[in-house]
Amino acid sequence: MRSSLIRAVVLLSATAAPALAAGGDAPARGLLDPAGGLMFWTVLVFGTTFFILSKFAFKPILSAVEGREQALRDAMDEAKADRELAAQLLAEQKQQLDAARTDAQKIIADGRATAEKMRNDLLEQTRTQQHDMLERAKRDIEAEKQGAIAELRREAVDLAIAGAGKVIEKNLDDAANRALVDKYLSSIGTK
Amino acid sequence: MKSGFLRLVLAALCAAAPLAAQEHAPAPQAPAADSAALHAATAGDEAGAQKTAGAESTAKKDIITPHITDGNALELPSLNPDHGFATHFALPTGWPKFHIGSFEVDTSPTKLTVMLWISAAILIFLMVSAARAHQRRAAQGLPPKGLAGAMEAMILYMRNEVILPNVGHHGEAFVPYLLSIFFFILTANLLGLVPYMGTATGNIAVTATLALVTFLVIEIAGMRALGKGYLGTIIYWPHDMPLYMRIPISLIISPVELMSKFIKPTALAIRLFANMTAGHIVVLALIGLVFTFQSYLIAPAPLAMAVAIMLLELMVAFLQAFIFTLLSSVFIGLVRESHH
Incomplete structure (x- = not known):
């Protein structure tokens, strides 16, 4: 069956095929007359080679290549992911930086406002204190003045009494005279 | 004499003439010469060259036919110039024979059988050691270097640029087979360029078998x-045709389709065989x-040309x-994609 197929194949190829005729029964072989033994050995040797190569050569080589390609792809994917992560981190940091800057400005503004307020408060307080002190001083001065006036008046009364006593020691008792003078003096004081 | 060479080359290139006989062949049975073209084409050694050109001389020695055909002896290097710096090592005969129909299969090793063994051994050794190197380097997380790197470059080129685009979707299953075919043929081709060796792929039996296996792969893939x-x-x-058109078209095209199935592997076999033989x-x-x-005096010119042809052969x-x-990839892709 196979041989007839081979013969058909050969026959188709050799359009002018005197070789076949020559090779028929004679031991001589034409260039186009396939030898069965060689075909047998070709099948055997090629089959063995195919089996061994595909099992022990091509499979490990191709799997090594695929492993390397996979590793390369993985590395590329990883690098891409890393790059995306880095970009994300950068954006985040930028945002944080912006936020920090805004915060700082706010803090500065607040500080400035607080300082302003504190200064104003202090100024106000100082002014009030000054005012109070002034008032107190005024009051004290007034009180001292009143005290001094009263003292002076008392001194004057005493002096007057002493003077008057020297003048009229004899006829007038102290109490009646003192009352009289006091009455007089107070009338002066009220006027 | 010269025209004889031209005729020989022409005949072999056309793959039509029987270049069967080898008169002083190392083979035990000396096959009989049966064609006039062959006699005219025989290359002269000292004995042959003494005869006049064109004579039906049997004393002339054919150096080409034994070289391009199979034989029952290996040629090994020798320092003896009387035997052309070669000794012949007869291969064992009488190994089991069996018949497939009327087709006789003699499993006795021949020169080209040994060449197949050698090329397979070289290929397996190179590839398996390359694979080992790959595993060793891959364990260290490094790309391969040296021979393993070169092998990988070839394997990857064939797989990514030739096999996968042509076989089509899910073509990975065919990669080991097609890579094996490529490297097997390549090794056998290159072994044929080594002195004292033979070109297994320059024999129709080998190429036809490879083409037959490919034919089976193509059809099973389909x-x-x-x-x-x-x-x-x-x-x-x-x-998409009316019935009265479909039947005649089918009757005409179907035989063509069927023939194309057989012509494709035939072309593969003949192309490889003829190219390797012709060079x-x-x-x-x-x-x-x-x-x-x-x-x-005349020697430098033909030798220079022969060197040039050998370089060409290296490329071929x-x-x-x-x-x-x-x-093969294209044919597998074609049959898998064909929807009528």
Whole structure:
């Protein structure tokens, strides 16, 4: 069956095929007359080679290549992911930086406002204190003045009494005279 | 005499003439010469060159035919110039024979059988050691270097640029087979360029077998990809035509479709065989010119040409392995994609 197929194949190829005729029964072989033994050995040797190569050569080589390609792809994917992560981190940091800057400005503004307020408060307080002190001083001065006036008046009364006593020691008792003078003096004081 | 060479080359290139006989062949049975073209084409050694050109001389020695055909002896290097710096090592005969129909299969090793063994051994050794190197380097997380790197470059080129684009979707299953075909043919081709060796891929039996295996792979790929639709690749049945047109078209096209199935692997086999054989014939014919002219003075020119042809052969060795693989991929892709 196979041989007839081979013969058909050969026959188709050799359009002018005197070789076949020559090779028929004679031991001589034409260039186009396939030898069965060689075909047998070709099948055997090629089959063995195919089996061994595909099992022990091509499979490990191709799997090594695929492993390397996979590793390369993985590395590329990883690098891409890393790059995306880095970009994300950068954006985040930028945002944080912006936020920090805004915060700082706010803090500065607040500080400035607080300082302003504190200064104003202090100024106000100082002014009030000054005012109070002034008032107190005024009051004290007034009180001292009143005290001094009263003292002076008392001194004057005493002096007057002493003077008057020297003048009229004899006829007038102290109490009646003192009352009289006091009455007089107070009338002066009220006027 | 010279025209004899031309005729020989022409005949071999056309792949039509029987270049069967080898008169002084190392083979135990000396086959009889049966064609006038062969006698005219025989290259002269000292004995042959004494005769006049064109004579029906049996004393002439054919150096080309034994070289391009199979034999029952290996040629090994020797320092003895009387035997052409070669000793012949007879291979064992009488290994089991069996018959497939009327087709006799003699499993006794021949020269090209041994060449197949050698090339397979070299290939397996190189590839498996490359794979080992790959695993060793991959364990360290490094790319391969040296031979393993070169092998990887070839494997990846064939897989990514030739096989996968042509086989089509889910083509990974065919990668090991097509890579094996490529490297097997390449090794055998290159081994044929080594002195004292033979070109296994320059024999129709080898190329026809490889083509036959490829044929089976193509058709099984078609059956698996198309299922019942595989019949559509044999019987052409155009659905978009009226019935009265379909039948005659089908009757005409179906035989063509069927023939194309067989012509494809045939072309593969003949292409590889003819390319590998032709180069060797040209080289031998050029070297034969030195003996034909019986002069050392003429020698540099044919030798320079022979060197040039050998360099060309080096390229052809790669090219033919590549083309065989490329076309196999294309054929597998074609049958898997065909929806009638």
